[in-house]
Amino acid sequence: MRLTFDKEWLTILHSTNHLLTTSPTTQYMPGPGCEDRYNYTPQEDELVQIDTAMSADYRIPANFEPTVPAHSPANDTRNVAAPCCMVNPQTTALCRRLRLTDPHAVLTGQQQLNIHCVLPPPFPREPKNLDEVDVSLMEPSDLTYTSLNPDEIAVDLDDDDDDDESNNSVLNR
Numbered sequence: 301m302r303l304t305f306d307k308e309w310l311t312i313l314h315s316t317n318h319l320l321t322t323s324p325t326t327q328y329m330p331g332p333g334c335e336d337r338y339n340y341t342p343q344e345d346e347l348v349q350i351d352t353a354m355s356a357d358y359r360i361p362a363n364f365e366p367t368v369p370a371h372s373p374a375n376d377t378r379n380v381a382a383p384c385c386m387v388n389p390q391t392t393a394l395c396r397r398l399r400l401t402d403p404h405a406v407l408t409g410q411q412q413l414n415i416h417c418v419l420p421p422p423f424p425r426e427p428k429n430l431d432e433v434d435v436s437l438m439e440p441s442d443l444t445y446t447s448l449n450p451d452e453i454a455v456d457l458d459d460d461d462d463d464d465e466s467n468n469s470v471l472n473r
Contacts, residue, residue, distance in 0.1 A: 302359055304358040304360060310350050313398070314353075315340050317399075361390070363389075365390070367387070368386055387402065
């Protein structure tokens with residue numbers, strides 16, 4: 301049995317590489333109605349790019365190298381330090397091959413977060429005009445926080461200020 305990388309997942313990693321951040325602040329993902337791409341379903345030309353980068357060989361190399369000592373049940377685990385972020389040679393090799401930012405290398409200071417050199421090629425933008433958005437193709441989660449009606453106001457269904465005694469009296473009988 302031989303393990304292989306998933307071509308579609310590698311394509312998604314490649315096309316979302318520019319979204320990587322190590323900032324501790326809240327980051328917002330692109331969504332419906334914004335100028336940026338938010339649907340990262342692999343396109344045929346993107347799949348071809350990954351085929352080229354991987355030489356159409358998706359087998360995971362058998363080149364595992366341990367980066368930390370293996371766990372030993374004989375060791376006292378009560379005073380163990382928190383695990384450190386370690387750069388993994390296999391991850392680094394894959395990131396280099398696909399021109400991805402290695403997040404562990406960034407976190408350990410061995411690589412700079414430079415999205416300008418790893419941006420995917422231009423992709424047709426999603427429609428800027430909300431009238432052009434096809435709501436039928438969206439997942440329910442896509443519509444959770446976005447209203448496609450500019451005249452609509454947000455109403456919190458749980459924010460019921462109607463605490464009338466008459467409503468509660470039925471429950472108190």
